[in-house]
Amino acid sequence: MQCRAALTRIDALRTRELAPIEQTAVEQHLKTCRSCNESTDDVDSLAHAVKAIAAVPARSCCDDVKRACVDSYDRVGDLWVAFSKDGIRMVAAADSIDDLRAPYAKRYGRELAPAPIPEALRRQILAATTGEGVDAPRVDLEPTNDLEHDVLQTLARIPRGQVRTYAWVARQVGRPRAVRAVGNIIARNVVPYLVPCHRVVPSSGGVGNYIFGSEKKRDILEREGVPVDELEALAREHVRYIGSRTTHVFCFPTCHGARRIQEKNKVPFRDADEAMESGYRPCRSCQPVVAA
Amino acid sequence: MKNSWTGGETPTQTVDDGGGSLAVAVHRCDPGAFERLIQRFERPLFAYADGILQNAFDAQEVVQDALMRAHKALTRQYDEARCAALALRPWLFRTVRNLALNKLRSKRSSLEQPLEAFDDGRLGPFVHLEGSELERKEEIELLKRAMSLLPVDARELIVLRFMEEMPYAEIAKTVGASEAALRGKVFRSLKLLRDALEQKGVAYAM
Numbered sequence: 001m002q003c004r005a006a007l008t009r010i011d012a013l014r015t016r017e018l019a020p021i022e023q024t025a026v027e028q029h030l031k032t033c034r035s036c037n038e039s040t041d042d043v044d045s046l047a048h049a050v051k052a053i054a055a056v057p058a059r060s061c062c063d064d065v066k067r068a069c070v071d072s073y074d075r076v077g078d079l080w081v082a083f084s085k086d087g088i089r090m091v092a093a094a095d096s097i098d099d100l101r102a103p104y105a106k107r108y109g110r111e112l113a114p115a116p117i118p119e120a121l122r123r124q125i126l127a128a129t130t131g132e133g134v135d136a137p138r139v140d141l142e143p144t145n146d147l148e149h150d151v152l153q154t155l156a157r158i159p160r161g162q163v164r165t166y167a168w169v170a171r172q173v174g175r176p177r178a179v180r181a182v183g184n185i186i187a188r189n190v191v192p193y194l195v196p197c198h199r200v201v202p203s204s205g206g207v208g209n210y211i212f213g214s215e216k217k218r219d220i221l222e223r224e225g226v227p228v229d230e231l232e233a234l235a236r237e238h239v240r241y242i243g244s245r246t247t248h249v250f251c252f253p254t255c256h257g258a259r260r261i262q263e264k265n266k267v268p269f270r271d272a273d274e275a276m277e278s279g280y281r282p283c284r285s286c287q288p289v290v291a292a
Numbered sequence: 293m294k295n296s297w298t299g300g301e302t303p304t305q306t307v308d309d310g311g312g313s314l315a316v317a318v319h320r321c322d323p324g325a326f327e328r329l330i331q332r333f334e335r336p337l338f339a340y341a342d343g344i345l346q347n348a349f350d351a352q353e354v355v356q357d358a359l360m361r362a363h364k365a366l367t368r369q370y371d372e373a374r375c376a377a378l379a380l381r382p383w384l385f386r387t388v389r390n391l392a393l394n395k396l397r398s399k400r401s402s403l404e405q406p407l408e409a410f411d412d413g414r415l416g417p418f419v420h421l422e423g424s425e426l427e428r429k430e431e432i433e434l435l436k437r438a439m440s441l442l443p444v445d446a447r448e449l450i451v452l453r454f455m456e457e458m459p460y461a462e463i464a465k466t467v468g469a470s471e472a473a474l475r476g477k478v479f480r481s482l483k484l485l486r487d488a489l490e491q492k493g494v495a496y497a498m
Contacts, residue, residue: 050485051455052435061334062330065359101321101323
């Protein structure tokens with residue numbers, strides 16, 4: 001082996017990173033060549049000295065990076081609430097926060113660390129769970145696709161004290177035949193109460209299913225002022241819409257317009273076509289038929 | 293889909309102590325996993341970035357950016373199998389390297405004049421001392437100056453090899469060169485460093 005080849009291998013020899021055959025060759029060479037042997041010491045001492053001058057950061061960026069990459073959670077009432085600096089990201093009932101970690105990682109790709117929730121967010125949760133309603137919920141959802149985004153936006157527009165049907169939401173987002181898909185998205189709502197998924201009920205009547213159980217759904221709707229019993233009575237008669245004899249407008253039964261109609265002027269309809277054929281037009285507020 | 297980071301080549305030695313499992317933990321968002329990653333890698337990554345950039349402020353920025361990108365990639369872009377197969381250390385160093393070199397390039401092309409890091413005069417004349425009499429601090433100062441005289445590629449290799457003590461296999465992944473070529477480059481870098489020191493009158497054989 002020549003000096004040149006040996007010299008470039010001295011350093012790798014130091015850490016035993018050479019192939020066995022090379023190692024023997026270099027070791028052989030070092031035994032016979034004095035100057036190369038001296039270079040070994042040079043490499044050693046330089047390597048050792050250089051280690052001491054590694055630059056050290058003046059300040060760890062750990063906290064900054066963590067703030068950007070880790071979200072927080074806190075307990076509000078009997079709910080777990082996960083939030084980022086931009087808003088609430090998950091509301092769930094579970095025995096332990098650990099049950100939330102996997103779904104949270106799947107959706108947001110972040111860890112959860114305990115931290116006190118900002119007072120404004122806490123108030124929103126409390127207002128939403130007691131049925132007071134929240135006008136502009138501060139949520140930070142990162143919808144996974146356009147349909148989910150549209151559905152959540154549509155849900156947020158259903159006023160407190162009113163309900164719509166799954167089919168209506170599907171029509172609103174321009175996917176009238178995708179009722180089932182829309183229903184699944186609503187069922188997977190990560191911020192129940194805040195984005196009012198409880199204000200969507202089946203067209204066939206009843207309050208339908210809910211992430212916290214049907215009883216809770218009925219309870220929160222009643223707190224928000226929805227006449228659930230009346231609705232169920234109407235559903236038994238297959239009445240979906242209520243028209244007004246005076247204005248010839250028809251609405252969802254819970255629309256604020258429909259609730260102002262006097263009893264004697266109320267006209268029940270089973271579907272929108274029936275109403276339109278009778279010369280009624282859909283309400284502009286609750287939009288039982290999507291405006292073209 | 294062959295990816296040089298996650299397969300295709302067999303690791304020559306198992307040097308990365310649990311990098312893959314840490315990557316998986318970050319991918320699963322285990323509590324504290326990402327903090328462990330930061331604590332383990334922040335200092336070496338900073339030393340590397342500073343070695344390339346010679347500027348603590350920029351180095352800090354680059355490291356922070358790299359860590360955020362790493363988090364995003366591990367949690368959102370890579371699936372679990374890919375995280376498990378990932379050679380975490382060279383991957384992180386490579387990220388820092390790319391960002392640091394980008395920064396260096398953008399700085400050069402900007403109007404900003406590079407500071408003459410060497411002859412700013414503040415540190416006084418160079419003292420010619422015998423190796424044995426060198427005060428520790430002065431020795432370090434001198435080495436730092438000598439380092440700042442080296443070209444970027446020599447500096448980065450010295451950092452990787454002698455400060456971070458990376459095996460050649462990992463350096464090869466980090467800078468994208470063959471191990472054989474790197475052996476030669478590392479030796480030449482070391483020689484450059486010694487020449488720079490000798491130029492200042494210090495024979496570095498103690």
